[in-house]
Amino acid sequence: MKFFFRTLTSGLTGVAVILGIMMFGSAAQATITPSSGPAAGGTSVTVEGIHFVQVAGGSSHTLALTNLGTVYAWGGNNDGELGNGTFTNSSTPVAVMDAQGLLPLTGVSQIAVGDDFSIVLLETGEVYAWGENDYGQLGDGSTTGRALPTRVKDSDGTGWLSGVSFLALGSTHSSAILENGTVMAWGDNLYGQLGIGTFVDQLLPVTVKDSSGTTALAGVSAIALGQEHTLALLESGQLMAWGENFSGQLGDGTTVSRSLPFAVSDASGSGVLSQVAFIGARGDHSLVILNTGESYAWGKNNSGQLGDGTTTNRSRPVRVMDSSGNAPLGSTSKIIAGYRSSYAQLSTGELVAWGRNSLGELGDGTTNDSLLPVFVLNAAGDSALTGISLVTSGSSHVVAVLTSGTTVAWGDNSSYELGIGLSTHYATLPQTSANFQPQSVSFGSNVAGNLTISSTTWAVVSPVSTAGHVDILATASVFGGATPASPALVTWKAGLFTYEPVLATTGSPAPVPLGIAATLALLVGLALLVGWRRVKRS
Template structure:
């Protein structure tokens, strides 16, 4: 920043040395009054841990945090406006999403984001090529926009190209990409506004993967529909389904998680079951064999939360311990290495965790004290520590003080 320097006007008869002395005094005073960083620029504001977080969500290369005051912060890739701050500039540390208050839930995957407000309405922003923002267009939005015909929403789940909403009347609606029947309305027609999925009522949980969808039914069984490459629907086939079919062998399921091409389910007894693509060992059964029906993830008990990345998986156990498995090229397993693991390993240096989220190649954990830990790929600043350096162990998300 240029500092204005006061130069007193030279009056007739004023000797030149007096002017030089006044100029020197002004320069010294300005320098002393201005804090300087090394190199002569203004010192940056100190970075402190982000606090007051009550929920987290992870997109492919961006991250969201729901704050206790009902606002939302975001950071990372912003090519499609998925940060929601009105720009397309990536953010290496958290910024507040403007215009959002009274938010009670968030969801992010792919390159777009969603927020569920306390009045049951939705706000959505980011990539919208398939109408996944449910606003009747295919126009990207770099600020939150209100979808059409979505009032009375209880739960939302979204992935790269489509979105599913559980309504307060028990119905289920969906919008976006539908090439594989992932909308569940019996067609392969993209939907730019929400449509009701027939035959589904009062699900206990919903999840969305790449071109497929899942939900836990009232009887605690699981149904899935859409793309079935690699057996990601869990029905014992690789046939795409335009309407929901039952995932085989799963009962007493509490909740499900999905992302790209594999899925996890947690049963009432705290065990974890997985199915679908397994090239990197992301199913956690000790192999790299795709599974067309669910298999048990060994050594995992007392699990209370799970999440899925592109090719890695996360499980939160009672007591706050986090276990991970699968692809680890960017350190997304958080064990201090870049070695793939076909069975669960423990994330180092984490305790008192209350929630976990998997992005494409990064991972996020919410700690009981309201701070956030991240690790893995960081090329777009999705770890929120102010850098673009990959991290093989958890680090704190930072914000300017």
């Protein structure tokens, strides 16, 4: 897959317009349906529009990955965590740039966010990081902060980290699952959160060890990082934990920090937690969903972030309760940890939240903490938010992408991390956040008509053209908030369209389109006719 971008300045004073042309391979052309039609035009064509496929929240910034492999960022930028070469906060999305700061970064397959730094995995297997680097969390062998992506090195610093399948970040430490099921970690290690048996920070990736400290931890399928602790889900469904444990966030029944992985206890303390399907961590607490759909939590609980109706810290898993506190929370499909709050997406689609709410992070229209789950409400505050496709929590803010393609956010906005284009300090209900507004679709140099939008699908009617192949170019504005003042523009190649030739017929009111098969059949027929006439004459 090849990409190229160029940056232009519009004729409008002070308005930056980013124009990107993306060259796709054949796989991307499947997003154009159909991919051919008559030169006379009039074909109804659907085009996949640009939209977010991943979102990730940090302490005061947000990252979002598009289906085109580009990344947008907004919010706080004191440490260069937006990756656009500046240290200026942004209330609207800005494109993350490449290592040279000349072109938008492309070909990204996964994003991850720490407190004040960001890391991405490229389709090529390369890993890049930017932002704060006081503890070596960027993995480039230094403690120098970066406002542009820098490539993560390998363990000896002479090559590059490779073979990565998944990334996860804590407040100031980083981890990566490799394709072979082992884990690499780097950055802050004050409490042993790197899992290597020591308490020394690492500026380059090192291999996480097993509980014996002699071999690599293996068979890891997922990882989640809290402020200074790490969880690792094994393929067996067992959960391992290590790092800081002052609040019981390791779930082993103690408050003793560990520099090597240790099995998380079950709720009774008589065995190990098993049948774990989904994990989450942030701050000083941990969350899981079991194969049964039940949710459990442990660790710090000073704001009710464990959802058990108390503010008592727990060193072993406890069941998350429902809003009445009389029964366990119903079946959940995803669970997410904020710094002192927690979120669960129910199997029915709604999102519930519990814990700290002083900045509106629970999204229920209030600033009242809740020791039990409450429904996140819609923008009007009159019913539960529905149609949630993606959701992420930063330290004190939440961003959700709806199935309609709209992005909404709520909670802390002191550094513009909601991406709503406003300086409002916080929002207690979901607000329209970073979004794309379709502008036009062109077939070569000809603009298509009748542009209509349905979620992330754009529908147009092909214009008249000459026979042959043309690029379909789509353009959208990217902005934060519901009413953008000066949105940027992004243009990309959405696919290739083939205009088929037409056969003019005498007396016919309009040309008759011929496909390739029909044309070949006509030529064969003419050849047979000529041959038959020659045979007849002879």
